[in-house]
Amino acid sequence: MTKQEFVKEKEQIRKDIEEIKERNRRVEKDKAWETSWERKILVAILTYVVVVLFFIFAKLPNPFINAIVPTLGFLLSTLSISFAKKLWIKNK
DSSP states (O other): HHHHHHHHHHHHHHHHHHHHHHHHHHHHHHHEEEEEHHHHHHHHHHHHHHHHHHHHTOOOOOOHHTTTHHHHHHHHHHHHHHHHHHHHHHHO
């Protein structure tokens, strides 16, 4: 291998490492978003709005009050899922 080829290969390795580091940063941010309270609250709000609209169009009683139940169900499920995941990882 010539010196020029060696330098070129070294630069390619450096570039590959930087690309991997950048990908890891994106993955870490995506994971942080997936487990964030901001995401859970946003999804809960969207869930509430969709359920209220459904209840209104279905002409069900008290749509604004009754839509709280599925929204709370979602929030409780997100809390229990992280607990279940930790338990599952511990037992694997």
